[in-house]
Amino acid sequence: MGATTRDIAARTQPESMAAMWRIRLGLWWRSLKESWVLFAENPIGLIGLGLLLFFAIMAIAHPILMNTVWERRIYDPVLGYDPMVAFHPAAPSARHLLGTDSLGRDVLSQLMHSTSSEFALGMVAAVTTVTIGTFIGAVSAYFGGIIDVIFMRLADLVIMIPTIPLLIVLGAMFDLNLVSLGLVLGLLSGFGGVTVIIKSQALAVNVKPYIEAARVAGGSDLHIIFRHIIPNLMPLSFLYMMFTATGAIFSEAVLSVFGLLNIRMSWGLMIHTTQSSGYLLDFQRWWLVFPAGLAITLLCSAFYLVGRAMDEVVNPRLRRR
Amino acid sequence: MLRYIGSRLIQVLITFVLFQTVVFFLLHAQPGDITDQFLGNPNIPPEARVQLRAQLGLDKPLPEQWLTYLKNFWTGDLGVSWTRYPRPVIDIIKETMPRTLVLFLSSTVVSFGVGFFLGRLLAWKRGALIEYPVTLASIFLYTVFTPWFALVMIWLFAYKAGWFPIGKFITVRLWRGSHVPYQANDVFNHMMLVTSIFVLLLGVVLFFTRNMAPIHRRRIRLLGFVGVTAAFFGYWILSPMGPWAGDIAWHMILPILTLTLVNFAGTMLLTRNSMLETLREDYILTARAKGLPENVIRDKHAARNALLPVVTSLIYSFAASIGGGIITETYFSWPGMGLILLEASTRSDIPLAIGALTFIGVLALLAHFAADIVYAFLDPRIRY
Secondary structure, rough: HHHHHHHHEEEEEEHHHHHHHHHHHHHHHHHHHHHHHHHHOOOOHHHHHHHHHHHHHHHHHHHHHHHOOHHHHHHHOOOOOOOOOOOOOOOOOOOOOOEEEEOOOOHHHHOOOOOOHHHHHHHHHHHHHHHHHHHHHHHHHHHHHHHHHHHHHHHHHHHHHOOOHHHHHHHHHHHOOHHHHHHHHHHHHHHOHHHHHHHHHHHHHHHHHHHHHHHOOOOOOHHHHHHHHHHHHHHHHHHHHHHHHHHHHHHHHHHHHHHOOOOOOHHHHHHHHHHHHOOOOOOHHHHHHHHHHHHHHHHHHHHHHHHHHHHHHOOHHHOOO | OHHHHHHHHHHHHHHHHHHHHHHHHHHHHHHOOOOOOOOOOOOOOOOHHHHHHHHHHOOOOHHHHHHHHHHHHHHHOOOOOOOOOOOOOHHHHHHHHHHHHHHHHHHHHHHHHHHHHHHHHHOOOOOOHHHHHHHHHHHHHOOOHHHHHHHHHHHHHHOOOOOOOOOOOOOOOHHOOOOOOOOHHHHHHHHOOOOHHHHHHHHHHHOOOOOOOHHHHHHHHHHHHHHHHHHHHHHHHHHHOOHHHHHHHHHHHHHHHHHHHHHHHHHHHHHHHHHHHOOOHHHHHHHOOOOOOHHHHHHHHHHHHHHHHHEEEEEHHHHHHHHHHHHHHHHEEEEEEEHHHHHOOOOOOHHHHHHHHHHHHHHHHHHHHHHHHHHHHOHHHOOO
């Protein structure tokens, strides 16, 4: 008798588990498709996505080019030097598609090399922000009371800290590199504005009937927060990842332009090099400032455009009538 | 309203002390302390270092140092700048603060006005052909890399066209020599004073005409605006300070223009979204059903309600726009707090850097406070 029940359990459970898994995936896939239709309606988001794709290709192409076409001695973004060119900075030519900088390094190679670290920085900052923001937002909406008061007052304080000035002073006092900068930025926006926005969404989720149902069914606080509240906050969190990435890339570029970061190469540093060698306002040599400045601008706006288009998907009130 | 202002003021003060605490612990999170720079100097024996630490109060427990730090700040003692020795930090800040304030205030006001106007228009014309180019262009301006954009502006308007000076606060050549009767700072302070008086006059005109019949109101307001503006320029033409003030104003235009172009898009995009939400409300439908003209629905029914969320996020964007201001100051060599902060930071002048950071925090807090009050004035539901 006992054996049969176990048999049945053994037979049905994996099946039902598999079925649940398949249903979940199917639901997820369907909502993704629906969201994509809404997202694709908006040319703004598609332009942003196209730009992101372009930069991603740049990031992937650089190591491939370095290992095949480009000779490391000449095209290395940090240590390269082209002895075949008489005067640096040299104008764009077939050899150097975007010219060389004042130290004889290839500008295109620098530009492509920096792309991957910009993405990495954006990711570090965005993931840190969203992890902190979502968790604290959910917890303070769910528990309320003293926890809520503490975190919201903290957010009020953090929102008012002028980020760029603080980072400038931090850069002067400490050795900041990309990871620590990403973490600082993530902490600042995670405990600041993002928490407030996500918490207000969590408050709306918190009063839904399924939360009550989960509580009646005996779900623990942690279970409710992680299985019911946070999944419903994810679209909004993902949206704010985009905006955080924009801010992070911008801040990194500003700090490196002022020469306050301890990194080997970045778009901001390219402008810093131009500045310290005195070519800053020499727009005849446009390849020294324009590629880097434009790349920073375009990557920032790419993340922003995608975030904005996602806003129209996540927030039904903005959709077209 | 007064009770609301009072409670907000107390909150602002508490926040400020917390901010100072953060700055203080930042200072102490640095590896080592200030006397470490004498570590490698053979002429300074360890006993002298111990003595120096005692003199500077570095041997006291941390909470006591923190209290001393707070006390010194509130009595106006911010130490002495290392790179501009022996000028006290508070002195430098007193000189540069008004310049930053003017840049920040004027660009914020102008960009808010322009952004609100354009955003309203954009939401109203949703789906029109103009929408995507304008949105794209403004997002480009909003996310543009400010240092690069400032360079392009300088190159275009100052270097190529030659309409504006390439940077700095005054044309030094003009101000040199014994025939100049004024100090630049005095002229600047006088300019601030006169401008605020005339802005106040404009406010008075607005205030006293608010209950008039719409037909008269428009005419009288126009008359009042033209009159006040004419009086403003008349004052400067007649004043002996006029040409000197003109020189400073000439230097201000390009930085303000740059900062406005960078900032306005944020307000515009927000206004658009907020307008789109308001346009779906039932009272807009009611207004249409009543047969009100479209521009009245847009300006009186939709835009006024759409203003509230825009002001809220304006409050939150102050910290960011101060950051933009610092970058602009640096590239235009505008000798304000931002330039001071950057100079001090790159040359490791810690007292000056900390002082500038603290006062930029003060600026952000005050802007926040002012916007809070404006918000409570706009939305009576806030004044519990």
